[in-house]
Amino acid sequence: MQLLDKSSSNFLYQQVIDYVEKQEKKGVFQAGDKLPSLRKLSKQLDISVPTVKQAYIELERQGAIYARPQSGYYMKAKQVRTLLPMRDRWLHSSPAELQCRSLIEQVYAAIHLPNTVALGLSNPVNTHPPDKALSRLMKGVLSRVSEKSVSYGAVNGDSKLRLNIALRYQEQGVAVNYDDIIITNGAQEALSIALQCVASKGDVIAVESPCYFGQLELIESLGMKVVEVYTCTENGVCSKELEKVLKKHNVKACLFTTTVNNPLGSLMTNMERKELVELVEKYNIPLIEDEVYSELYFTEEKPKPAELYSKKGLVLTCSSFSKTAAPGYRIGWLVAGKYEEKAKGIKRAQSCSTAMLQQWTLSDYLMSGEYDKYLQVLRRKLQYNSERMRALITEQFPTEVCISEPKGGGVLWVRCRSHVDTEKLFHEAIENGVSFAPGIIFSPSGKYNNFMRISFGVQWSDEVVKAITTLGGIVKKYSQK
Ligand SMILES: Cc1ncc(COP(=O)(O)O)c(C=O)c1O
Incomplete structure (x- = not known):
């Protein structure tokens, strides 16, 4: 024909x-x-x-x-109302403390609820779990390490794993040595150590707005305060806005996720990241860079680490394998710049060392070349899911809903009509077998009450389609009120 x-x-x-x-x-x-x-x-x-x-x-x-x-x-998904930057409508707020702890607990609890499609936590690996490859490698490790498998490891972690991580930075042009790396219990411990290196109780930390609720909880648990910095849906923190905040408030450190923000999915260009590092170093303010999503970019090239642009050693890099291989292994790392010695002391005092079996397994995974192959597949599947989910939400949610167009990661940031309280909606969604993360937990000043974060780190299935359809029905109901 x-x-x-x-x-x-x-x-x-x-x-x-x-x-x-x-x-x-x-x-x-x-x-x-x-x-x-x-x-x-x-x-x-x-x-x-x-x-x-x-x-x-x-x-x-x-x-x-x-x-x-x-x-x-x-x-690509069609007729999506993409979430646009809203700097004009963004209200500055003063340093504040966090208030929504119990809601965060419920978001975590919802991942284990029976008969519930869990779209509330960011777990990109769930899209295509590498469990079989890792189990095979772990068996190999067990067969060769004998009694070492149950003993304490070095405070800063396995040297081979550190070497493999260092090589990845060196490929990006960053002069990181394996001795500069401290292996931690996930990125969360790296963030905790980094914060304790540069700030104390009562100090103010500048964060992106919106930002990952785990960062807010951590800052609060250390007795520190946060000040929010306007963050653009496309390119992340804007240096001009940050400078205004630095001039106005006594900021002790910045904690940013410039290589794919959670929940926005925004990604700074390398040039913008360079400008940002130059700005904070001009003010002698340390930058804690949370890089957990830096391997999950949808752009042509991997973003360059902030560390590359540091001249004064004020960048502290935190990352982990939680979003790229195995969140359950709890293996992360910290490159602490000029705070290295202090960081090692805090790590020793806080948790002594990190589980070795998982470190050896990940080290073999990286060395075998399987990790990089896996990442290629994972990025492709995540971008596919992102488009499918954007199309489905456009179809099932009310027409006025706006959806982010992430440049990486595993979540969508969705804005409903201004009167829609997504916390209330969250409880009804749970009753109907689907969870998401309500917007209020991503800011200490309650800026995002009508937003929801929906994870596309899923294995695409009829169940997921049904869950989004159900959620869409509930959003429609709340939008009418
Ligand atoms: C931006 C960000 N940082 C840190 C973490 C925590 O990472 P980990 O599980 O390695 O502690 C998460 C987890 O969701 C995250 O989204």
């Missing part, structure tokens, strides 16, 4: 575009789906590869599809 009309005056590449759009309308290509390769479609339509390429480039320019390097072209 002739799919294109070669005698028509309509350009062939335009006919390819029409063809793709028709297939989409028929439901053959859905959000997140991979389009046929250039060669395959050129054969199928009996036209040249450059003509198909021209059509794909035009579709990409129109925002209908996106390209993944060395992989191909993929469909």
Whole structure:
């Protein structure tokens, strides 16, 4: 059957575009789906590869599809109301303490509730768990370490794992030595040590707004206060806004997630990150950079670490394998810059060492090359899920709802009408077998009461579709009130 009309005056590449759009309308290509390769479609339509390429480039320019390097072209979600920056409407607030602890507890509890689709926690690995590869490697480790498997490890962790982590920084141009790295119990312990290195009880820490609720809880548990900095949905913290805050408040340190913010999914450009580091170092303020999502970028290139731009050693880098391999292993790390010795002392005092079996397993995982292969698949699956979820929410939620377009990570940030209280909605959603994270827990000043964070770190299934449909019904109900 002739799919294109070669005698028509309509350009062939335009006919390819029409063809793709028709297939989409028929439901053959859905959000997140991979389009046929250039060669395959050129054969199928009996036209040249450059003509198909021209059509794909035009579709990409129109925002209908996106390209993944060395992989191909993929469909984007359609008619999504994308969440835009709202600097004009953003209200500055003074240093404050956190108030919604019990709600955070309920968000955590909801992941273990029976018959509940858990979309409340950010667990990207859940999309494609590497459990089999890690179990195989752990068996290998057990067979060779004998009694060492139950003994204490070195305070700063296994040297081979540290070396493997250091090599990854060196590949990015950062001069990190394996001796500069301290292995921790997840990123959370790294953040805790970093905060204790640079600030004390009563001090003010600048955070992104919105930011990960675990950072807020941690700051509060250390008796510190937070001041929120306006954070753009696309590019993260804006240096100009940060400078205003630094001038106005006595900020002791900044804690930012510039390589994919949770919950916004924003990602600073390398240039913006460089400017940010230069700014904080100009004011002699330490920057604690939480990098847990830096491997889960949807952009062409991996973001450069903030550490690369530090001239005064004031950047403290915290990260972990929780979002990229195994959250249950609780293996993270800290590169503490000029605070290294103090950080080692705090680690020793606080938890002495970190589980060795998991460190050895991850070290083998990195060395075997399997980790990097896994990350490639994980990023692709997450970006697919992100588009599917954006399309589904657009379909099932009220039309006025706006959705973030994440540049990485595993969550969507969704804004409902201003009167919708997503905390109330959360309780009704739980009763109906679906959980999410209510917006209020991402800010100490209650800025995001009408927002919700929905995780797309899931294995896509009919159950997930049903859960989003149920959630959409509840949001519609609350929007009418
Ligand atoms: C931004 C951010 N930082 C830190 C953490 C905690 O990481 P870990 O599980 O390695 O302690 C999380 C977990 O959700 C996170 O989203």
